[in-house]
Amino acid sequence: MAYSDQARVSYQKELEGIREEGLFKDERYIHAVQDAEIVVEFPIGSSLKTVINMCANNYLGLSGHPEVISAAHEGLDHRGYGMSSVRFICGTQDIHRELEDTLTDFLGTEDTLLFPSCMDANAGVFEAVLNDQDVMIADRLVHASIIDGMRLCKAMNDSYKHSDMGHLEMKLEEHQDRRYRMVITDGVFSMDGDLARLDEIVALAEKYDAMVFVDDSHSTGFIGRTGRGTHEHFDVMGRIDIITTTLGKALGGASGGCVSGRRELVEMCRQRARPYLFSNTVAPVIVSGALRVMEIISGSTERRDKLEENTLYWRKLLTEAGFDIKAGESPIVPVMLYNAKLAQDVATDLYDEGIYAVGFFFPVVPKGQARIRTQLSAAHEKHHLDKAIDAFRKIGEKYGILGLGKKELIEKFGM
Amino acid sequence: MEDLKQAILDYVRMEYLEEEDDREVDESTPLISGGIVDSFSMVSLKRFVEKKYDIQIPDADASPEAFDTVDSIVALVERFRGP
Ligand SMILES: Cc1ncc(COP(=O)(O)O)c(C=O)c1O
Numbered sequence: 228m229a230y231s232d233q234a235r236v237s238y239q240k241e242l243e244g245i246r247e248e249g250l251f252k253d254e255r256y257i258h259a260v261q262d263a264e265i266v267v268e269f270p271i272g273s274s275l276k277t278v279i280n281m282c283a284n285n286y287l288g289l290s291g292h293p294e295v296i297s298a299a300h301e302g303l304d305h306r307g308y309g310m311s312s313v314r315f316i317c318g319t320q321d322i323h324r325e326l327e328d329t330l331t332d333f334l335g336t337e338d339t340l341l342f343p344s345c346m347d348a349n350a351g352v353f354e355a356v357l358n359d360q361d362v363m364i365a366d367r368l369v370h371a372s373i374i375d376g377m378r379l380c381k382a383m384n385d386s387y388k389h390s391d392m393g394h395l396e397m398k399l400e401e402h403q404d405r406r407y408r409m410v411i412t413d414g415v416f417s418m419d420g421d422l423a424r425l426d427e428i429v430a431l432a433e434k435y436d437a438m439v440f441v442d443d444s445h446s447t448g449f450i451g452r453t454g455r456g457t458h459e460h461f462d463v464m465g466r467i468d469i470i471t472t473t474l475g476k477a478l479g480g481a482s483g484g485c486v487s488g489r490r491e492l493v494e495m496c497r498q499r500a501r502p503y504l505f506s507n508t509v510a511p512v513i514v515s516g517a518l519r520v521m522e523i524i525s526g527s528t529e530r531r532d533k534l535e536e537n538t539l540y541w542r543k544l545l546t547e548a549g550f551d552i553k554a555g556e557s558p559i560v561p562v563m564l565y566n567a568k569l570a571q572d573v574a575t576d577l578y579d580e581g582i583y584a585v586g587f588f589f590p591v592v593p594k595g596q597a598r599i600r601t602q603l604s605a606a607h608e609k610h611h612l613d614k615a616i617d618a619f620r621k622i623g624e625k626y627g628i629l630g631l632g633k634k635e636l637i638e639k640f641g642m
Numbered sequence: 643m644e645d646l647k648q649a650i651l652d653y654v655r656m657e658y659l660e661e662e663d664d665r666e667v668d669e670s671t672p673l674i675s676g677g678i679v680d681s682f683s684m685v686s687l688k689r690f691v692e693k694k695y696d697i698q699i700p701d702a703d704a705s706p707e708a709f710d711t712v713d714s715i716v717a718l719v720e721r722f723r724g725p
Contacts, residue, residue, distance in 0.1 A: 385689075594677040
């Protein structure tokens, strides 16, 4: 037998180890459409509970939007369920190209190529455009999928301290002997909610002859005055060479991602990016829904404006209640607790109070940086946030953490 | 030997510690398993010692364990620098 008892026992031990470290991930079953309030079965087998959702990437509240759903139905009726093919054989419909053109317009780039996911876009893009004569210089907090993509690419890799422009400049200087340099960053960092300093990054890249890559998965649709993304916020549209982003968060939240940017770079991906070449095309239903999403967000800034209001309101409520939050302007609002156990306990108690927010700790965030990450949505109404802050205040009082800063929290609970 | 240790320590502090970072790093601090250097940014450390001491460390020897403390990095460099 190939799966020996020895193998089974060793995997069981490893899984037990994950559990003992407190890193075991249990799924929660959601018996509802994704929304500001959801019906959850957790732990599995327990009775259903309605909670306020503060951990979805449903930033614009479009994941269950009736117009998006009806557009998806139309797509299903007119273009079918699946394509049973990769893009370049017989998996490209007119609507795939239409969506790519729409994304190009929206992002202000030269061309766009859809991928099965943004994870796939990031996994494929570097290898498709860089080789061993080049160097990739990444912010140290970029998303895991970028790290994977960099690992698959033969270019030299290097990194700079998170958002440290002096360090980045040093690295750019150091690598002047390479053929091409590419600076790689997230637009909005998913764990801290802070924005990359794209204006400064672009200026440095222009000074030291480097390309700029931005993963705007946590920005597209709502960051910037008309929601184009981080590059709009920093007024550097047209000066980013590659943008990757996802359809799996603000843009309807189904699945799919893209590489958008300089025409030749996008074409190199069409010719060479392995996840594009060797994985099935995005389903017509999703393409059709996403087209409607793009129409909604191109026609009006109402949803991103509401998200912005909710974000300001929520940040104000948390600050007034005496929580230590990471400053910033994105709808990702981390409530800092520093201690891993405390973060887990607070998240559990919040859930009991009907608030679903997740605690993050090492290795997802650096040691001693444990937190509860809250995420806002345009689907939230004021009353949701008022109810949520009541729960946060109650639990904050229980642990005596209100009004405490970083130093006091660490003194009281340890790192 | 002491110079080597000091040079690597200086590099680690400059390259991996943030300004407000008050963690102490000495020659026996676990860098990778301690979460100071992630296994991905370890490459710049490898490149630093290779360049500075004009050596080549084969990938098979450049394990996260070998790079986990300044002491183990010193040992690694000495091994490849020869007697
Ligand atoms: C910054 C970033 N990039 C890429 C991804 C992956 O996106 P997708 O779900 O489309 O694979 C995520 C999602 O977790 C992300 O946060």
